[in-house]
């Protein structure tokens with residue numbers, strides 16, 4: 195059976211998954227803890243991406259090279275940037291880009307040098323399953339009817355976006371480059387690029403913890419603790435049952 199890696203950015207997001215892991219075995223590698231075991235009948239490795247693009251890339255390479263996983267699924271939180279993307283909503287990524295990549299004028303703004311592209315697509319089949327699993331997960335949590343599931347472009351960068359002015363200017367700069375972004379976080383684009391290099395399927399879902407505005411630093415910690423880990427548990431269960 196093939197092994198699925200489940201990446202979380204923060205320990206609070208991972209806790210609920212770890213609690214359900216059967217026959218847990220811990221390995222330390224590259225200064226990180228990896229947990230193997232079975233979750234809902236499937237072999238998995240649970241890992242913390244850690245925060246930021248470089249940390250997430252290192253973790254992804256370790257999962258691929260050392261733990262030989264067959265696919266990577268990311269569950270985490272993000273700031274809502276697109277219109278109508280509200281706290282408590284879920285975004286399943288179709289593509290990722292780096293909002294802080296800028297090698298202009300040599301390369302187009304946001305283009306990753308030598309790749310000839312700014313955006314890295316998630317795996318279509320795995321992402322379609324994650325959309326289904328997220329929908330089923332939201333239903334099983336019996337959330338308010340206004341909770342939405344979005345699907346589209348997510349931007350990553352090494353910055354916690356926490357100001358209304360900052361998030362407006364980020365959104366407008368990305369828009370000028372032709373990039374309509376739903377949410378902003380700090381790891382996904384790095385994992386997507388590593389998976390592109392290795393030809394490994396990748397899918398990601400992010401629960402919206404804040405609106406990347408002046409209240410982001412207040413909304414974020416409470417949300418991660420109380421809500422995001424419940425969402426992750428529900429969606430991962432549905433996804434693993436579909437694999």
Ligand code: SAH
Pocket residue numbers: 203204244245246270271272273274353354355356378379380381403404405406407410414
């Ligand atoms: N203070 C936190 C730091 C979290 S950084 C701590 O105690 O560790 C924010 C994490 O959530 C990152 O993993 C990032 O991917 C995601 N995130 C949520 N909201 C974000 C925002 N508004 N901007 C950038 N990243 C955000």
